[in-house]
Amino acid sequence: MEIKNEKFSLDIYGFSGTAENKDYTATAFKLMDKMWQTLRSNNLKNKGQNIIVYDENENVFAGVELNEVIVDYHGLERKSITLSSYAYFKHVGPYDLIKQAGQKMKGELKEKGIETCLPYIEIYGHWNKDESKLETELLMCVK
Numbered sequence: 001m002e003i004k005n006e007k008f009s010l011d012i013y014g015f016s017g018t019a020e021n022k023d024y025t026a027t028a029f030k031l032m033d034k035m036w037q038t039l040r041s042n043n044l045k046n047k048g049q050n051i052i053v054y055d056e057n058e059n060v061f062a063g064v065e066l067n068e069v070i071v072d073y074h075g076l077e078r079k080s081i082t083l084s085s086y087a088y089f090k091h092v093g094p095y096d097l098i099k100q101a102g103q104k105m106k107g108e109l110k111e112k113g114i115e116t117c118l119p120y121i122e123i124y125g126h127w128n129k130d131e132s133k134l135e136t137e138l139l140m141c142v143k
Contacts, residue, residue: 002089003088010121018059019059035076040117046065051124052122053121056119081119087139094131097135102120
């Protein structure tokens with residue numbers, strides 16, 4: 001894990017929702033499915049990486065970066081994020097261990113006296129059948 005004091009900007013398109021009963025995973029998957037259906041049915045070219053953003057009030061956003069600027073969003077929501085300081089960690093391994101990696105990251109930051117804030121972002125690398133090679137970038141906003 002490293003602390004980055006450099007500007008990070010992200011402009012993504014997808015859908016947002018509230019994690020009912022704090023079930024973030026189910027909410028994220030539901031939103032991703034809806035997003036991919038919209039992208040495919042409108043032939044919107046994208047970078048192919050799922051990006052999940054966790055924000056205030058149990059808000060979850062599932063999106064992707066598009067390859068080009070679009071005028072007609074086809075119902076997609078646009079979310080722009082800029083972080084000036086954040087903790088970065090690349091998780092390599094199964095997706096079901098990402099939550100643990102995020103909790104460990106937050107614990108290490110707390111031990112170092114570094115306060116975190118939202119948003120928290122997960123950027124999923126391209127799919128690999130070998131789960132031990134899956135890569136997910138975790139970005140945690142720090143104060």
